[in-house]
Amino acid sequence: MCGVSDVRDRSAAFDDDIEDYDAVPWNYRAIFGSFKGVPWWAAILSALVPAFIGAFIDINSSKTVGWTFNAVFFLGALAGILLVQRRSLFAPMVQPPLILAATVPTLVLLTGGVQKGGLSAMALGLGKPLIDSFPVMAITTGVTVALGIIRIVIQKDPNRPSRDEVREAKADLKSRSKPAPRKPLREEAAEEERPRRPRPEGAPARRPRPEGAPARRPRPEGAARGERPAGQRRPRPPREDR
Numbered sequence: 001m002c003g004v005s006d007v008r009d010r011s012a013a014f015d016d017d018i019e020d021y022d023a024v025p026w027n028y029r030a031i032f033g034s035f036k037g038v039p040w041w042a043a044i045l046s047a048l049v050p051a052f053i054g055a056f057i058d059i060n061s062s063k064t065v066g067w068t069f070n071a072v073f074f075l076g077a078l079a080g081i082l083l084v085q086r087r088s089l090f091a092p093m094v095q096p097p098l099i100l101a102a103t104v105p106t107l108v109l110l111t112g113g114v115q116k117g118g119l120s121a122m123a124l125g126l127g128k129p130l131i132d133s134f135p136v137m138a139i140t141t142g143v144t145v146a147l148g149i150i151r152i153v154i155q156k157d158p159n160r161p162s163r164d165e166v167r168e169a170k171a172d173l174k175s176r177s178k179p180a181p182r183k184p185l186r187e188e189a190a191e192e193e194r195p196r197r198p199r200p201e202g203a204p205a206r207r208p209r210p211e212g213a214p215a216r217r218p219r220p221e222g223a224a225r226g227e228r229p230a231g232q233r234r235p236r237p238p239r240e241d242r
Contacts, residue, residue: 024036026086026155026156026157026158027085027086027087027155027157028085028086028087029085029086029155030082030083030084030085030086031081031082031083031147031151031155032082036085037083037084037085037086037088038083038084038085039084039085039088040084040085040088040090040091040092042083042084043079043080043081043083043084043088043091043092043095044080044091044092044095044099046076046079046080046083047073047076047077047079047080047092047095047096047099048076048095048099048102048103049076050072050073050075050076051069051072051073051076051099051100051103052103052107053072054068054069054070054071054072054073055069055103055104055107055129056107056111057069059104059107059108059111059129060111063125063128063129064128064129064132065104065129065132065133066132069104069133069136070133070136073096073099073100073133073136073137073140074136074139074140074143077092077095077096077099077140077143077144078140078143078144078147080092080095080144081093081143081144081147081148081151082147086151086155089148089151089152090148092144092148093144093145093148094141094144094145095144096137096140096141096144097137097141100130100133100137101130104129104130104133105126105129105130108125108126108129109126
């Protein structure tokens with residue numbers, strides 16, 4: 001029975017390890033749940049494709065953008081910022097103005113919404129749809145930026161160190177890098193003036209000279225400095241007769 005229970009415990013632990021291994025990392029998740037979010041390019045397409053469809057419908061019917069474009073543009077940008085991965089928030093946060101500038105003028109030119117008559121007529125044909133879509137673009141940009149900031153604040157690394165742990169690590173690092181305290185000058189002088197330890201009794205002051213050893217000759221003056229005594233010269237070698 002003990003062997004069966006051990007096998008069950010090991011299998012349960014192995015299953016837990018597999019679940020932890022298969023778990024989606026925190027920076028790959030969407031805004032809710034624990035499932036993996038979409039990459040940045042999918043978030044851009046989720047707003048770009050509906051914006052093209054809505055602008056095409058409105059420009060063909062009324063030569064300008066209307067509620068169809070406004071609704072699909074806002075919902076597409078909202079889906080992109082909510083479903084994108086945590087590490088790819090920048091593109092969905094700033095995409096609404098770029099999508100508007102790419103879709104509306106392009107569809108106006110493709111559908112023949114620009115009247116012939118010079119630059120003024122062309123500017124009027126391109127400018128009216130952009131002016132009409134500016135309010136929804138501003139609102140959508142504000143919403144996406146706000147949601148992106150909320151996700152940055154809420155979705156953080158669960159294994160990050162706390163403030164107390166960071167404070168303790170900094171204090172430990174400072175204590176290790178701090179040099180040892182230096183002794184005052186008075187204590188150093190007192191240590192230098194301490195008397196030397198007396199020689200134990202019975203110990204010879206010097207090593208005794210062995211019996212029969214010749215006495216050391218006295219060193220002439222100046223020999224310590226490498227000078228030759230006065231009156232002594234180095235003998236010259238005998239000169240050979242040629």
